[in-house]
Amino acid sequence: MLTEVIDQTKIDHFHKWLDKSEKIVIVAHVSPDGDAIGSSLGFYHFLRSKKKEVNIIVPNAFPEFLKWMSGAQDILFYDQNKDLADKLLSEADIICCLDFNALKRIDTMADAVKNASACKLMVDHHPFPEDFCGITMSYPALSSTSELIFRLISRMGYLDDISKEGAECIYTGMMTDTGGFTYNSNNREIYFIISELLSKKIDKDDIYRKVYSTYSESRLRLMGYILYSKMKVYPEYHSALISLSNEELKEFNYIKGDSEGFVNIPLTIKGVEFVVFFREDKDMIKLSLRSVGKFPCNKFAAEYFGGGGHLNASGGEFYGTMSEAIEIFKQGLKKYKPLLTAKK
Ligand code: 5GP
Ligand code: MN
Numbered sequence: 257m258l259t260e261v262i263d264q265t266k267i268d269h270f271h272k273w274l275d276k277s278e279k280i281v282i283v284a285h286v287s288p289d290g291d292a293i294g295s296s297l298g299f300y301h302f303l304r305s306k307k308k309e310v311n312i313i314v315p316n317a318f319p320e321f322l323k324w325m326s327g328a329q330d331i332l333f334y335d336q337n338k339d340l341a342d343k344l345l346s347e348a349d350i351i352c353c354l355d356f357n358a359l360k361r362i363d364t365m366a367d368a369v370k371n372a373s374a375c376k377l378m379v380d381h382h383p384f385p386e387d388f389c390g391i392t393m394s395y396p397a398l399s400s401t402s403e404l405i406f407r408l409i410s411r412m413g414y415l416d417d418i419s420k421e422g423a424e425c426i427y428t429g430m431m432t433d434t435g436g437f438t439y440n441s442n443n444r445e446i447y448f449i450i451s452e453l454l455s456k457k458i459d460k461d462d463i464y465r466k467v468y469s470t471y472s473e474s475r476l477r478l479m480g481y482i483l484y485s486k487m488k489v490y491p492e493y494h495s496a497l498i499s500l501s502n503e504e505l506k507e508f509n510y511i512k513g514d515s516e517g518f519v520n521i522p523l524t525i526k527g528v529e530f531v532v533f534f535r536e537d538k539d540m541i542k543l544s545l546r547s548v549g550k551f552p553c554n555k556f557a558a559e560y561f562g563g564g565g566h567l568n569a570s571g572g573e574f575y576g577t578m579s580e581a582i583e584i585f586k587q588g589l590k591k592y593k594p595l596l597t598a599k600k
Contacts, residue, residue, distance in 0.1 A: 258407065258445050261398065266391050267411050273375050273391075274412075277349035279309045281374070285356035286315040286363040290467065292355040293318050294429025295379070295401040297327045299352060301422030302409050313341045315363040319513030321470050325428060326421035334365045341368070348374040353389060355401040357382040379404050382566065383554070396566075399440050402429025406449050415452070423456035428463055435520065436464065439548070439568060471514075478508040479518060487522055493589040493596050496522035499534040499578055519544040530556075530596060534574075534581050541574040541581050551595055560588045 280303055284292035296312045303310045312331045322328060334341045345351065345365075351374040359366040369376075369388075376389040381401055385394040398404055406426050409418055418426070427450065434441040454460065482498050489496045498518060500510075508514075519533035523546060530551050533544040543561050545553040547568050554570040557563035561584075563572020574581040589596065 258410070258448060260411065261395055262393050262404070262407055262411060266393055267408065269391050270377055270393075270408070271412055273350055273377070274306070274308075277308065277375075279344075279348050280311075280350045280352065281344050281348040282310065282312045282352045282354060283345075283362060283365065283369060284312070284314050284354045285361040288314045288316075288318040288322075289355075290322055290432025291400045291402055291429040293322045293325065293328065293331070294425045294427070294432065295354045295405045296331070297325050297425035298402055298405045298418075298422050298429065299354065299379075299409075300327050300330075301419050301425065302405075302414065302417055305417045305419065305422075306414075311344050313337075313344065313365065315365050317512065319516060321467050321513065321516075322428070324466050325425050327425070334363075334368075341365070345369060345372045345374070348372060350374055351376045353378045353380070354405070355380055355382075357385040357394065359386060359388055379408060382564075384564075397443075399443065399446055400430045400433035402426045402433070403446065403449060405429075406452075410452075418453075418456060420456045420458060423453040423458045424463060427453045427458055427460060428467060431460075431463065432467060436468065440566075472511075474509045475514040478505075478510065478514060479521075481508065482515075482518060483521065489522070489525065489528065490589060491527060493530070493593060494527055495530040495532075495589055495596060496525065496528050497532045497534065497582065497585060498522065499582065500536065501578060502536040505536065519546050523548055532585055534578060534585075536578065539575070541576070541578060543572040543574060543581075545570045545572070550598075551592075556588055556592060560584050 282296045282299055284296045300310050300312055313334055315334045317333055332341055345368045351372055357380050359370055378389040378392045379401055380394050381396050381398045383396040385392050487498045519531055522528050522531045529549055530547045535542050545557050547553040552567050554565045557570040557572040561572025561574050565571050
């Protein structure tokens with residue numbers, strides 16, 4: 257049995273909206289990850305089973321390894337279909353905001369969503385949700401938005417309406433947001449949900465291969481290069497950094513998504529509990545931060561790199577050179593040393 261995490265009043269409220277609605281748009285965050293796409297598609301399949309007209313709009317493209325999911329080809333990219341997307345958003349009865357907590361996380365779509373007259377629902381697990389939705393289902397303790405989507409559908413009494421395709425998407429979101437159930441995944445109810453998803457006949461072993469074993473040769477070579485030449489370990493701070501410049505990315509024929517997961521690798525070094533990955537982008541340096549245990553990498557990202565996210569997985573941006581970014585990181589290490597070296 258599952259604990260009733262989502263407030264009953266919010267479920268009832270959304271159920272009423274749903275009964276009265278025809279057109280629903282699902283929106284997820286910029287550079288969508290497995291949970292953004294998995295939760296969106298999981299909800300999409302369910303809503304379509306309820307005979308709703310459903311569209312998913314995300315700000316920009318998502319990685320290849322998520323494209324096998326049923327319905328993925330129907331997802332609209334705002335940066336490529338702005339006119340159609342604006343029309344759908346303005347005509348929607350409900351807009352579901354999945355896997356993000358603040359309008360700036362949907363980038364150029366923010367105004368269109370904010371100004372739409374639709375009823376808005378947020379389903380998310382990032383801390384500190386902004387108040388821009390009529391119903392906010394924000395539960396940071398949960399593994400993923402996909403888990404919340406499962407809980408929402410089953411609490412509305414529609415467990416039977418989750419199809420095999422929908423279950424695959426929900427499972428993918430739960431799996432990717434927990435690193436294949438290796439972090440943020442100790443709640444036993446996660447495994448109850450997986451058991452329910454398996455009863456829909458999903459092949460979880462096959463999903464794992466589709467997501468994690470479809471890399472290109474150049475990604476593996478880039479990984480080898482970064483680990484051999486670009487990783488710096490700071491044992492006195494229990495930390496490590498990796499960085500990649502535009503030039504290096506070009507040399508390895510980098511395509512979007514190729515560096516996915518690199519940030520986690522230094523965490524496998526004994527004693528390393530905090531890692532930052534700096535990757536040069538068009539006009540800025542994109543940061544991915546990861547930690548294990550209690551170190552708040554979201555706080556670090558917010559303080560130095562205008563970012564945020566979860567306790568153990570966060571991100572940010574830096575406008576300046578790589579060496580300036582690394583200098584700021586080192587200052588941060590000094591300030592946060594007491595937390596980084598605290599006895600467990
Ligand atoms: P990733 O490193 O996988 O790109 O991002 C990890 C997490 O950090 C995301 O799930 C998201 O919560 C957060 N995040 C990533 N980039 C940003 C950013 O630029 N700003 C904020 N506030 N959060 C971010
Ligand atoms: Mn998520």
